[in-house]
Amino acid sequence: MGKHKGLKFLxxxxxxxxxxxxxxxxxxxxxxxxxxxxxxxxxxxxxxxxDKPFEVSMNISDTAAMEQGGDENPVVKRNxxxxxxxxxxxxxxxxxxxxxxxxxxxxxxxxxxxxxxxxLLREVxxxxxxxxxxNIKCIIMATDKTAAEILAAQPxxxxxxxxxxxxxxxxxxxxxxxxxxxxxxEGLIVSLRAGQSAVIPKITLEGxxxxxxxxxxxxxxxxxxxxxxxxDEEDMRGFLWLTENGAGTQIxxxxxxxxxxxxxxxxxxxxxxxxxxxRLHCLARLNVEGSIEGALFMEEQLFDADNLAALxxxxxxxxxxxxxxIFRILQKDFAVDGFGLKEKLRKKQWGLYQKYEEDWxxxxxxxxFVARVDLxxxxxxxxx
Amino acid sequence: MTETIYKxxxxxxxxxxxxxxxxxxxxxxxxxxGVTALPRRVAEHAGQDGxxxxxxxxxxxxxxxxxxxxxxxxxxxxxFYDIVGKIxxxxxxxxxxxxxxxxxxxxxxxxxxxxxxxxxQTMLPTTPxxxxxxxxxxxxxxxxxxxxxxxxxxAEVLILVVLLPLIFVFGISGRDIDFSNLMPVxxxxxxxxxxxxxxxxxxxxxIEVLLLVGPFLARPKHLTKSSTQAIVTIGIFMAVITxxxxxRFGPANIVHQMWPVLKMMDTISLPGSxxxxxxxxxxxxxxxxxxxxxxxxxxxxxxxxKDVVTRGKHSWYILGLIPIIALVAHWPTHMADxxxxxxxxxxxxxxxxxxxxxxxxxxxxxxxxxxxxxx
Numbered sequence: 001m002g003k004h005k006g007l008k009f010l011x012x013x014x015x016x017x018x019x020x021x022x023x024x025x026x027x028x029x030x031x032x033x034x035x036x037x038x039x040x041x042x043x044x045x046x047x048x049x050x051d052k053p054f055e056v057s058m059n060i061s062d063t064a065a066m067e068q069g070g071d072e073n074p075v076v077k078r079n080x081x082x083x084x085x086x087x088x089x090x091x092x093x094x095x096x097x098x099x100x101x102x103x104x105x106x107x108x109x110x111x112x113x114x115x116x117x118x119x120l121l122r123e124v125x126x127x128x129x130x131x132x133x134x135n136i137k138c139i140i141m142a143t144d145k146t147a148a149e150i151l152a153a154q155p156x157x158x159x160x161x162x163x164x165x166x167x168x169x170x171x172x173x174x175x176x177x178x179x180x181x182x183x184x185x186e187g188l189i190v191s192l193r194a195g196q197s198a199v200i201p202k203i204t205l206e207g208x209x210x211x212x213x214x215x216x217x218x219x220x221x222x223x224x225x226x227x228x229x230x231x232d233e234e235d236m237r238g239f240l241w242l243t244e245n246g247a248g249t250q251i252x253x254x255x256x257x258x259x260x261x262x263x264x265x266x267x268x269x270x271x272x273x274x275x276x277x278x279r280l281h282c283l284a285r286l287n288v289e290g291s292i293e294g295a296l297f298m299e300e301q302l303f304d305a306d307n308l309a310a311l312x313x314x315x316x317x318x319x320x321x322x323x324x325x326i327f328r329i330l331q332k333d334f335a336v337d338g339f340g341l342k343e344k345l346r347k348k349q350w351g352l353y354q355k356y357e358e359d360w361x362x363x364x365x366x367x368x369f370v371a372r373v374d375l376x377x378x379x380x381x382x383x384x
Numbered sequence: 385m386t387e388t389i390y391k392x393x394x395x396x397x398x399x400x401x402x403x404x405x406x407x408x409x410x411x412x413x414x415x416x417x418g419v420t421a422l423p424r425r426v427a428e429h430a431g432q433d434g435x436x437x438x439x440x441x442x443x444x445x446x447x448x449x450x451x452x453x454x455x456x457x458x459x460x461x462x463x464f465y466d467i468v469g470k471i472x473x474x475x476x477x478x479x480x481x482x483x484x485x486x487x488x489x490x491x492x493x494x495x496x497x498x499x500x501x502x503x504x505q506t507m508l509p510t511t512p513x514x515x516x517x518x519x520x521x522x523x524x525x526x527x528x529x530x531x532x533x534x535x536x537x538x539a540e541v542l543i544l545v546v547l548l549p550l551i552f553v554f555g556i557s558g559r560d561i562d563f564s565n566l567m568p569v570x571x572x573x574x575x576x577x578x579x580x581x582x583x584x585x586x587x588x589x590x591i592e593v594l595l596l597v598g599p600f601l602a603r604p605k606h607l608t609k610s611s612t613q614a615i616v617t618i619g620i621f622m623a624v625i626t627x628x629x630x631x632r633f634g635p636a637n638i639v640h641q642m643w644p645v646l647k648m649m650d651t652i653s654l655p656g657s658x659x660x661x662x663x664x665x666x667x668x669x670x671x672x673x674x675x676x677x678x679x680x681x682x683x684x685x686x687x688x689x690k691d692v693v694t695r696g697k698h699s700w701y702i703l704g705l706i707p708i709i710a711l712v713a714h715w716p717t718h719m720a721d722x723x724x725x726x727x728x729x730x731x732x733x734x735x736x737x738x739x740x741x742x743x744x745x746x747x748x749x750x751x752x753x754x755x756x757x758x759x
Contacts, residue, residue, distance in 0.1 A: 028511040132505045136650050186651070190637050343634075347567035 043147025106162030238326030416673015418587025437580030442619025492681035
């Protein structure tokens with residue numbers, strides 16, 4: 001045997017083996033694009049069958065139809081029930097010829113009945129979080145109807161509901177149209193882990209027959225892993241101010257000379273805590289900037305320096321009222337820490353947190369909320 | 385005798401590496417394997433203060449680096465087996481060499497299994513473990529058989545391939561991080577931070593190679609300084625990654641993530657990108673890191689076996705170790721088992737090879753005033 005014969009053998013064998021195994025490995029997981037079923041939206045409902053509690057609906061992108069073009073609806077809709085959520089999802093896969101892929105799933109809609117059952121909701125969250133395919137940034141929506149109904153309806157602008165939702169939330173003016181809260185899978189998990197409660201944006205159907213369309217607005221409030229109620233879209237604007245998502249929101253006030261509308265360009269909230277009179281206080285300070293979008297024609301004196309200050313005060317007063325309203329609704333009507341105040345207290349006031357941690361529900365219930373708004377109108381549009 | 389054996393086995397020009405190359409090797413061998421689950425492991429103990437535990441562990445590792453490099457420098461151009469033999473006698477030399485060999489084999493096996501699990505979950509869900517095992521082992525074995533000089537050159541190239549995606553991912557994800565998740569600072573009890581640092585200490589597994597690398601160093605004079613620089617860099621990277629990952633997921637949430645650093649990839653969306661999942665970026669880092677750790681383990685364990693047996697070429701031992709590592713990697717039934725055995729190996733063999741043996745060698749050599757040709 002030559003001096004380096006052993007190593008030479010190893011080198012050659014190594015190269016051959018590596019090439020062989022790498023090439024072979026492609027066979028196990030080889031999948032053609034057209035053989036993949038890209039699930040865009042998942043709907044989860046309670047099934048009628050007691051043995052199979054979950055019913056799953058899926059909107060799957062029809063890649064074949066897309067390739068052919070034309071007017072054909074590029075969505076394939078499938079549903080199945082199962083003994084568990086994972087089982088039901090598997091059953092959907094059994095109904096189609098292609099390989100299901102959740103990597104591009106944009107949204108999950110949770111049906112009204114699932115939200116009412118804490119065990120079912122916990123199973124939903126656990127199953128979704130364990131599926132490595134499903135991105136933790138996928139949008140979570142609640143509905144007051146069945147998820148199947150929502151998935152069956154088609155948004156007017158976009159055939160794929162999940163893509164419509166993703167695009168709706170990504171557009172800069174989502175808040176202008178409605179006071180819409182955004183929640184992804186990660187946010188839901190964090191919220192439920194922190195306080196077993198969450199505020200899930202609501203999607204529903206409006207209109208009838210051909211006029212029926214999906215609308216987004218309001219939220220479902222979850223406490224102890226089950227829905228305890230809904231909050232209307234109008235009340236949710238206060239939530240946006242306090243969660244720093246207020247930029248882009250339109251706000252209108254009634255003045256002596258008609259309506260004046262402001263579009264916010266900046267909204268920064270800061271929450272601090274202090275103790276006074278033996279009770280925990282939450283001080284919310286909001287800094288808002290915006291521009292006037294419309295008022296009454298030939299009432300330009302409204303924007304004189306003196307009047308502008310008064311206008312700012314009135315806008316600030318309205319925002320402050322909205323903040324106080326939503327805080328009261330969550331605190332008193334639902335007993336839900338929707339702003340994650342316990343976690344904020346832990347981060348900001350460790351001493352107070354240690355004091356109130358043990359009996360947090362009582363501390364939260366008795367908490368005094370103080371809102372302060374500093375509002376500046378930066379410009380009044382193209383008219384002097 | 386040792387020197388001749390090492391020269392005979394070399395495919396390279398002189399079978400020596402520079403200290404800069406050693407730094408690159410250390411970075412690749414230690415950094416990747418440890419960091420993937422590190423934020424979770426430290427957060428389990430110290431919550432938001434987990435990153436402090438990583439810094440504490442780095443401090444302790446720096447001390448152990450000084451101890452190991454001191455022992456290595458006492459006996460220049462001498463194999464580990466000979467160093468231990470001179471300090472503690474031949475029988476103990478053989479025993480401790482086999483202990484180190486076992487440690488490296490287990491390190492490679494668990495690393496391989498975790499690599500295969502991650503590959504299965506992220507890229508190749510139906511490819512059998514055996515294919516992933518054999519592919520990685522053959523590549524690592526090929527690199528190990530080529531000798532330390534080629535390993536070092538490859539490391540100098542790969543270090544950039546590892547660092548760039550990592551910096552990119554953490555840079556992009558930085559836009560969406562809530563650093564208030566790291567508050568309140570130092571609120572965790574000191575015992576918890578200490579427990580976290582003990583856990584983080586084993587993220588530096590592989591540092592033991594500083595005791596084994598002596599015969600391959602061209603100029604070992606500044607070994608301590610160079611190694612410390614590498615360890616400080618690794619420690620800072622680990623602490624930053626831990627802090628950013630904890631800040632991203634929050635201390636309560638991160639403890640439920642199996643591999644939080646890999647999950648970071650899910651949280652970013654590239655501006656203007658039509659591709660949703662950019663997992664390939666972080667997988668580049670992970671594949672290379674797994675290769676580097678397994679490659680180092682194969683290389684050094686084969687040398688240790690050859691020194692103890694005093695026969696054959698180290699490549700033969702590499703061939704022999706491949707099925708052993710594959711079998712050990714395949715042994716645990718599931719990931720919970722992998723981490724149970726891995727933790728057990730760390731608390732026994734890890735403590736022995738990273739703390740006890742270096743300190744004993746250092747103490748005995750110092751007491752007996754050995755080294756630098758006096759022995």
